[in-house]
Amino acid sequence: MMNLHSKPIDVRGRTPYSIEQFMIPEGSSIYIKEILIPKGEVIDRIEKLRDEIAEDYKDKDLFLLGILQGAAKFLFALLEDFPYVYNHQLIETKSYDGAAGGPVKVGAINKEMLKDKDVLIVEDIIDRGKTLDSLIKELNNVPRSLEICTLLDKPNRREVDVYVKYTGFIIPDEFVVGFGLDYAGDFRYFPHISVLKEEVYAR
Ligand code: IMP
Numbered sequence: 001m002m003n004l005h006s007k008p009i010d011v012r013g014r015t016p017y018s019i020e021q022f023m024i025p026e027g028s029s030i031y032i033k034e035i036l037i038p039k040g041e042v043i044d045r046i047e048k049l050r051d052e053i054a055e056d057y058k059d060k061d062l063f064l065l066g067i068l069q070g071a072a073k074f075l076f077a078l079l080e081d082f083p084y085v086y087n088h089q090l091i092e093t094k095s096y097d098g099a100a101g102g103p104v105k106v107g108a109i110n111k112e113m114l115k116d117k118d119v120l121i122v123e124d125i126i127d128r129g130k131t132l133d134s135l136i137k138e139l140n141n142v143p144r145s146l147e148i149c150t151l152l153d154k155p156n157r158r159e160v161d162v163y164v165k166y167t168g169f170i171i172p173d174e175f176v177v178g179f180g181l182d183y184a185g186d187f188r189y190f191p192h193i194s195v196l197k198e199e200v201y202a203r
């Protein structure tokens with residue numbers, strides 16, 4: 001089978017969809033401004049990422065490390081009907097102060113478990129790059145190999161450079177919710193990657 005390594009889909013400069021154009025949960029229209037990437041496109045793209053990962057790791061010992069909570073939905077979508085055996089774990093990362101620019105604390109990882117594994121970190125979105133930079137430093141020289149897979153990337157916001165092998169979509173510098181991504185714990189359930197109305201932040 002042909003396995004071309006795909007380029008991320010760049011949705012910057014693409015006209016967003018209106019909430020009237022797709023099915024949305026009842027009661028959510030008062031919060032959502034517009035839809036950046038509909039769920040169907042997210043799922044199609046994840047299928048391609050899964051195929052690339054499955055091909056690249058077929059002779060390796062794949063261990064997927066998902067970052068809670070945002071990447072949980074992406075991780076399980078990525079692993080649906082995965083063609084061979086693998087291991088996975090979900091871990092927590094937190095900003096010490098919760099503030100933008102603050103240092104990032106990585107939750108307990110059983111490093112012993114990752115030795116001799118080919119670890120693929122699965123993240124929902126890369127923004128400043130600090131979360132992944134901290135995690136990579138924490139895991140330095142522990143697994144046999146270490147790569148990153150992210151559903152979304154906001155490269156315009158990057159403060160720390162990180163090499164990302166698999167990227168779903170490149171998005172503009174806007175705060176997005178849906179498909180597992182939240183704002184203050186809300187809107188994770190929203191099916192499409194979307195932008196919130198300004199009023200939501202002013203609540
Ligand atoms: P950073 O790359 O260290 O700045 O942080 C990335 C983390 O910030 C992600 O794992 C998300 O939890 C969160 N984040 C950044 N941008 C967004 C967004 O647009 N929506 C939801 N969460 C976001």
Ligand code: MG
Pocket residue numbers: 067068069070071123124125
């Ligand atoms: Mg996250």
